[in-house]
Amino acid sequence: MPKVGIIVGSTRPGRNGEAVARWVHELATKRGDAEYRLLDLRDFDLRHLDEQTPAAAGVYQHEHTKRWSAAIxxxxxxxxxxxxxxxxxxxxxxxxxxxxxxEWADKAAGFVSYGVDGGVRSVGHLRDILSTVQVATVQAYVALSVATDFENFTDFRPAPQHEERLNLMLDQLLAWGSALQSLRG
Ligand SMILES: Cc1cc2nc3c(=O)[nH]c(=O)nc-3n(C[C@H](O)[C@H](O)[C@H](O)COP(=O)(O)O)c2cc1C
Known part of the structure; x- marks a missing residue:
């Protein structure tokens, strides 16, 4: 079974990200086609980059970096x-x-974003950043609105059509993730 990490990108108290990530995890797990792991940045206590040696060397001084590396x-x-x-x-x-x-390289990534306008500008930036660490990003993504997919901007109530989009993104993700396996050895 392929292993897919669902990375919760926000860490602030009261964040909406946790509910979104749990929704992704629940629907993805139901597919039964991969092992989907929820990875919450909060659990890794990463803070600002505090490693002396450039990450490409893979020589990590701190326990939090080693744990994060072992997860990814x-x-x-x-x-x-x-x-x-x-x-x-x-x-x-x-x-x-x-x-x-x-750790990032030669793998595939998909996105679930949210914001006032669906968070699509964050996805654009993220695609650019990930290309630098040799990650292939799939076309389909889920864009959620804090105005219409949340009640009072805080209670997550996703519109039904997002489920179909999520499944399309996961289809593309698993196809590319397995195609890149040969590069990873
Ligand atoms: C510091 C900050 C900046 C934000 N800037 C934007 C923005 O540029 N565009 C947007 O659509 N929403 C913006 N928002 C709204 C967030 O997308 C929305 O509050 C979302 O729930 C934040 O994610 P989180 O709850 O998981 O932290 C911003 C929110 C915060 C806290």
């Missing part, structure tokens, strides 16, 4: 659940990406 390395693909903060991704997510290098 065995995965075949990623789903990034990200809000839009000031037209981009949260700083915590950018740091989490910067901590590693080879």
């Amino acid at each position: 390395a065995p995965l075949d693909a990623y789903v990034f659940v990200t809000p839009e903060y000031n037209h981009s991704i949260p700083g915590a997510l950018k740091d989490a990406i910067d901590f590693l290098y080879n």
Whole structure:
């Protein structure tokens, strides 16, 4: 079974990201076609990048980096659940990406974004960032509106059509994730 990490990109108290990620995890798990793992940045206590050696060397000084590396390395693909903060991704997510290098490479990624306008600008930035660490990003993505997919901007009530879109994204993700397996050896 391929292993897919669902990465919760926001860490702030009261975040909407956790409910979105749990929804992704629940629907994805029902498919029965991969092992979907929820990876919450909060659980890794990463803070700002504090490694002295560049990540490409894979020489990590800190326990939090080693734990994060051990969580990302065995995965075949990623789903990034990200809000839009000031037209981009949260700083915590950018740091989490910067901590590693080879662990990310030659895998596929898909996106579930949310924000006032569906968080689509964060997805654009994330595609660009991930291309630098050699991640292939699939076309289909889920864009959720904090105005219409949440009640009072906080209670997650996704419109039914998002489920179909999520499944399309996961179809593309698993296809590319397995196609890239030959590069990963
Ligand atoms: C610092 C900050 C900046 C934000 N900037 C944007 C933005 O540029 N565009 C947008 O659509 N929503 C923006 N929002 C609204 C968030 O997308 C929305 O509050 C979302 O729920 C935040 O994700 P979280 O609850 O998981 O932290 C911003 C929210 C925060 C906290």
